[in-house]
Amino acid sequence: MTKHLLSSGDLSLEDINNIFDTAGRFHGRGRFLKGRTVVNLFYEPSTRTRTSFELAAKRLGADVVNFDVSTSSVEKGEDLRDTVTTLESLGADVLIVRHPNRGVPQQVTGWVDCSVINAGDGTREHPTQALLDLYTIREHFGKLAGLRVGIVGDVHHSRVANSLYFALAKVGAESILIGPRKLVSSRPGPYISYDLESNLPELDVCYMLRLQTERRQYITTDYTRHELKEYGKKFGLTKERAAMLPDHAIIMHPGPMNRGVEIDSDVADSPRSVIRDQVSNGVAVRAAVLSWL
Numbered sequence: 001m002t003k004h005l006l007s008s009g010d011l012s013l014e015d016i017n018n019i020f021d022t023a024g025r026f027h028g029r030g031r032f033l034k035g036r037t038v039v040n041l042f043y044e045p046s047t048r049t050r051t052s053f054e055l056a057a058k059r060l061g062a063d064v065v066n067f068d069v070s071t072s073s074v075e076k077g078e079d080l081r082d083t084v085t086t087l088e089s090l091g092a093d094v095l096i097v098r099h100p101n102r103g104v105p106q107q108v109t110g111w112v113d114c115s116v117i118n119a120g121d122g123t124r125e126h127p128t129q130a131l132l133d134l135y136t137i138r139e140h141f142g143k144l145a146g147l148r149v150g151i152v153g154d155v156h157h158s159r160v161a162n163s164l165y166f167a168l169a170k171v172g173a174e175s176i177l178i179g180p181r182k183l184v185s186s187r188p189g190p191y192i193s194y195d196l197e198s199n200l201p202e203l204d205v206c207y208m209l210r211l212q213t214e215r216r217q218y219i220t221t222d223y224t225r226h227e228l229k230e231y232g233k234k235f236g237l238t239k240e241r242a243a244m245l246p247d248h249a250i251i252m253h254p255g256p257m258n259r260g261v262e263i264d265s266d267v268a269d270s271p272r273s274v275i276r277d278q279v280s281n282g283v284a285v286r287a288a289v290l291s292w293l
């Protein structure tokens, strides 16, 4: 039995296929979690992940608590260990944890007996995002193995890029990390490129990452207004660049988007963009993860 989901690197190919089969079979509905309590414990903002976990858990019949850190005793100095053990004493069966610090969900597993799902820990991992991304790609192409996926932009700060990279390797797809030298060169990988345009004609999937301006304290150089403009000029997915992709290629983004920086609005909203499918699939895939755990 698997108890936690902390990293997409922990998933076997069989696990991934099980989750996708479950997501496809019941499309996020069933009574698997009747009588169970799921707690969303988010120390960072979220639109998609928190809402889709809430919808998924409710569709499975669970009681759902959206723990509000800003109005809790965390504001009076309660430490993380006391918060999570208190929530478990109140009946939590699953803790869904998002935190700005790397490794916190893993740390929480040492303090509680209930299941823990990593909903994003700093720059480290966001495994359910990777699962919904793969599910969306498979839904579109009918396969994953052999596809070439360009992961473009702020790889250095991206937990989404990490989890996606691990998961793509598991299913036999090829990743290429593309971005400015200072935002990709710290990552290991079979293939890294500092040039977007030369790679576009070879991609099946063009996966644009959010430029994470709020995490810039982790790198030595701040983004100035000029740098943001330069970034967009070299690595932004404009209509002209999107036209360099093969006709069959799709465009993805985990959200939230910086429209006009890493992706132009007319590209994000174009027919080849599957960004809204990613969001919709988040509910079915997260429901499948909850029932699988």
Ligand code: CP
Pocket: 045, 046, 047, 048, 049, 050, 120, 126, 129, 254, 255, 256
């Ligand atoms: N992709 C993602 O994690 O979005 P949220 O921050 O809105 O949850």
